[in-house]
Amino acid sequence: MSSESLRDVQVRDAATAAVPAALADLGALVRIPSVAFPGFDPAEVGRSARAVADLAEGLGIFDRVEIRDAAVPGTDERGMPAVLxxxxxxxxxxTILLYAHHDVxxxxxxxxxxxxxxxxxVRDGRLYGRGAADDKxxxxxxxxxxxxLSEVLGTDFDLGVALFIEGEEEAGSRSFATFLSDNADALRADVIVVADSGNWDARTPAVxxxxRGNVRFTLTVRTLDHASHSGMFGGAVPDAMMATVRLLSTLWTEDGSVAVEGLTERxxxxxxxxxxxxxDEAGLPDGVSPIGDGTILSRIWNKASLTVTGIDAPSVVNASNTLSPEVSVVISARIAPGQAAEDAYAAIEAHLRAHAPFGAxxxxxxxxxxxxxxxxTSGWAVAAAREALGDGYGVEPVDLGVGGSIPFIADLVREFPAAQILVTGVEDPHAxxxxxxxxxHLETFRNALVSEALLLEKLDARTA
Structure with a gap:
């Protein structure tokens, strides 16, 4: 933590005073069900974008505030509205680019x-609601x-700012790369802050x-041309559920580690x-053992994981005495940092094809x-962010690996290779x-807001 100047103190005080209004505005955003997935009302995402644009316009600091969308590659669709x-x-x-997303x-x-x-x-020091943490x-x-910042410096400060609030991150950021390309001049920055991650705990900030990367796909296993009577043919004919269970079991070792050759670890x-x-943080009850080997955080941060997140098969209520001809599952893989997602997928597909039972x-x-x-982590922006976080939270920040994925960061790196990218957030492990x-966690939100205000003040005092 650094010794504070008079301007630091003024910015800290202004940021602390800004928290109640920010929380009130957050509550208004949470009330908008801005789900960008197919099947949900896209008008709500548009309403959310308009609300965010109004907040940006109300600051009185921007030369231009717009709601824009971009083409989804390979389709004739447009992506969900973003605020720029x-x-x-x-x-x-x-110039600093501030990113977050308003969809949930x-x-x-x-x-x-x-x-x-x-x-x-609000209950017990926490604000509950969809999007309250991620990422409104x-x-x-x-x-x-x-x-x-504008309360202390006025609206005529020198720092360049691009505010980019995406509208489809939870739905896969399908138009993200196109949006970057279409708006590259407006988005180009020296520093990019992605506020969509978490912290070590409720009081300890993190950079x-x-x-990890990610791969997601649907696997369909077929063993029959049509459903058949389980009594007449069971015991001689493999059903698709049996084949699927046998096949999926080959993905893990006895201790739950991933058993796919070609997946790397960092x-x-x-x-x-x-x-x-x-x-405590994962909700793992006594009697259920953790899986994998190595340190717990190495399993989450540095190794691959495989999860079956969905299945299409006869439901319990619709079960009948038949052999299922096909079963589909969704497999979600997290990939160790440093391995290309396409290479990881190739390894997973090869494993599944090699282990398909009964010729399925x-x-x-x-x-x-x-x-x-x-x-x-060698750049000046990371050093400035660490200092601001330490001052804002009153606790020195830690470097954090995250088991989740933010795939669009690769698009940011490709489009803006000279920018320093900082990944921060307001979530704690109980979010x-x-x-x-x-x-x-309301106190975490307060500290995060103060920290970012201090970072902006540091950048405004810096010559690029």
Whole structure:
């Protein structure tokens, strides 16, 4: 942590004072069910984009605020609306690009929520609601920090700012690369802050330095031309469910480690992290053992994982005494940082084809790739971010690996190779992003907003 100047103190005070209004605006955003998935009302995503654009316009600092979309490659579709606000740098100052997203995950089974998912509710120091943490809180950290900066410096400060609030991150960022290409001049920056990650815990900030990549695909296993009577043919004819279970079981060893040849792992040290902490943060009950080998964080940060996230097969209520001809499953793979997602997929597909039991026919569809990310921590922007986080939280930040994926960062690197990319966030391990009862730790939000305001102030004082 650094010694604070008078301007630092002024920015800190302004940022702290900005928190109540930022939380009120966050509550208004949470009330908008901006799910960008097919089958949900796209007008709600448009309404959310308009609300974010109004917040950006209300700052009075941008030369231009627009709602834009971009083409989805390979289709005649347009992506969901994003907000793009820009102001030019002056007097040799750098430009910072602030990214977050305003779309959210579907709520799933609403009966599992303790309060309405789109009615922001405060309980025990946390704000509950879909998007309260992921990632409308990221949106409001940006807005609140800019409010604080302009409160101290006025609206005529020198720092260049591009605010990019995406509208389809949860749905795969299908038009992201096109959006970057279409708006490259407006988005080009010296520093990019991606506010869509997490922290070590509720009081310890983090700079995310590695992210796993991802591969997602649908596998269909077929063994019969049509369903047959299980009594008449069972015992001689393999059904698709049997073949699928046998095939999927080959993906893991006895201890749950991934057993696919060709998937790599990253060699890197990890901080101490106990099994008790894992059980608390993941909701792993006593009696259920963790899987894998090596340190717990190496399994999450540096190795591949495979998860079956969906299955199409006869439901329990519709079960009949028949042999199923085909079964489809969705497989989600997380890939070690440093391995190309396409190479990882090739290894997984080869493994499945080599282990298909009873000559089962396999087909693969809806394949989606996302490369991992390793941060270059040697730049001045990382040093500035660490200092701002330490000052904002009152606790020195840690370098964090994340088991999740933000595939579009590879697009940012490709489009803006000279930019320094900082991955931060407002989530703590109990945020339950993507799950029922998603929530935001209010003190973490306050500290994140103060930290970003201090970072903006540092950059405004720097000659690029």
């Amino acid at each position: 606000a820009t102001r030019a740098a002056r007097n040799g100052r750098p 995950q579907p709520v799933g089974d609403e009966s599992l929520w303790d309060s309405s998912p789109f009615e922001p509710t 809180a990221g949106v409001m950290v940006h807005i609140g920090a800019l409010r604080a 995310t330095v590695s992210l 060699e890197a040290p990890t901080p101490e992290y106990s099994e008790a902490t894992l059980r 026919e396999l087909s693969f569809a809806d394949v989606d790739f996302g490369d991992g990310f390793l941060v270059d 339950r992003a993507h799950s029922p009862n998603e929530s935001l």
